[in-house]
Amino acid sequence: MDSLDWSTWLEIDLAAIRNNVSRLRDLSDAAVMAIVKANGYGHGAIPAAQAAVEGGAAWCGVSRLEEALALRHAGLVCPILVLGYTPPARLPQAMANQVSLTVYDPELAASYVECAREGTGEVRVHVKVETGMGRLGIDPAKALDLIRYLREQPGIMVEGIFTHFARADEPDVETTQQQLDRFQKVLDGLKSNGHGLPPMIHASNSAGAIYFKDARFNLIRVGAAMYGLDPSPQAPLPPDFYPALSWKTRITSIKDLSAGHGVSYGSRYITRKTERIGVIPVGYADGLRRVDHQQVLIHGELAPIVGSVCMDQCMVQLDGLPQARLEDEVVVIGRQGNRAITSEDLARRWGTINYEVVCGLANRIPRIYLNASGKNQPAFKP
Numbered sequence: 001m002d003s004l005d006w007s008t009w010l011e012i013d014l015a016a017i018r019n020n021v022s023r024l025r026d027l028s029d030a031a032v033m034a035i036v037k038a039n040g041y042g043h044g045a046i047p048a049a050q051a052a053v054e055g056g057a058a059w060c061g062v063s064r065l066e067e068a069l070a071l072r073h074a075g076l077v078c079p080i081l082v083l084g085y086t087p088p089a090r091l092p093q094a095m096a097n098q099v100s101l102t103v104y105d106p107e108l109a110a111s112y113v114e115c116a117r118e119g120t121g122e123v124r125v126h127v128k129v130e131t132g133m134g135r136l137g138i139d140p141a142k143a144l145d146l147i148r149y150l151r152e153q154p155g156i157m158v159e160g161i162f163t164h165f166a167r168a169d170e171p172d173v174e175t176t177q178q179q180l181d182r183f184q185k186v187l188d189g190l191k192s193n194g195h196g197l198p199p200m201i202h203a204s205n206s207a208g209a210i211y212f213k214d215a216r217f218n219l220i221r222v223g224a225a226m227y228g229l230d231p232s233p234q235a236p237l238p239p240d241f242y243p244a245l246s247w248k249t250r251i252t253s254i255k256d257l258s259a260g261h262g263v264s265y266g267s268r269y270i271t272r273k274t275e276r277i278g279v280i281p282v283g284y285a286d287g288l289r290r291v292d293h294q295q296v297l298i299h300g301e302l303a304p305i306v307g308s309v310c311m312d313q314c315m316v317q318l319d320g321l322p323q324a325r326l327e328d329e330v331v332v333i334g335r336q337g338n339r340a341i342t343s344e345d346l347a348r349r350w351g352t353i354n355y356e357v358v359c360g361l362a363n364r365i366p367r368i369y370l371n372a373s374g375k376n377q378p379a380f381k382p
């Protein structure tokens, strides 16, 4: 199937993902964990993971065990870490599929130990340390005891230790430095108490990996950067990273509406003269927000969306585009001619972050994969 089969579709440039992972490896000198949770930030977890591995990623990271199992079933053989909570009852599946789990709570750790005793294999765990994110993580003062306890248990292998930054994408470096210091203290404690460090040590998300040299350790956990998304407006990607995702559709109707004609629910847009109004089959059920002052690209020019965005459709004003015809291609995110609309542009318009834009793209939109294998040369340059 190609784009001709669809009314709206996402194009995912796998060469961009390969390129971005390879850039991350070059700049960090650490192993890369490709974060492919939430359906690979909307890009499709399995193709994104495969492309990331081709680009040099050694690990994949997901939020939930079911996401890890989907990768295993698709044939991915690299180590996979579940970053979130895993119910103890699912331990046998994690063991059978060699999926590593996050441990951050002594009570949960005891449940894992009990399940591991009943199993035949080994549970690999990464201990997560709370250093300032206020989410999952063991109090640094209790981390050594937890690691010591886990190491004494049969069937448990402490494979990693990690933390997560709350503000690595902000210009103020102080809080990240504080988190790093707290994490480093735990690592120093492990070394000086004769416990030794687990094989994998990681702290950095994309912003941490790019902007905090001392926070890379031997593994970086990158999502945004591998998809070519800026970690934040204040922490843009370096040159040579490319966005992997474009969102396209086509014009499904064009007609002239006479002056004073209402457009869409609530007639919140009224034509001021005879206006050429097109329809495009994307709406809020696809992930386009129901907000005013949005634009799309048609024939390389910006065209305003007018009237309320409907569930599956919205209207565009085509007066400035006399050449526009039925079924012409429309770009919601991506490049057309010399212009581009980025996920960052939409995020700004919606008052949110680019992560939410791409994660909000509906599953019903087909994903078309470009450059499924080959050189690290992205199809689109931003």
Ligand SMILES: Cc1ncc(COP(=O)(O)O)c(C=O)c1O
Pocket: 035, 083, 164, 204, 205, 206, 207, 221, 222, 223, 224, 225, 231
């Ligand atoms: C624990 C953890 N590590 C790494 C990442 C990747 O972050 P980013 O997409 O900013 O690289 C996330 C994403 O939310 C995360 O929750």
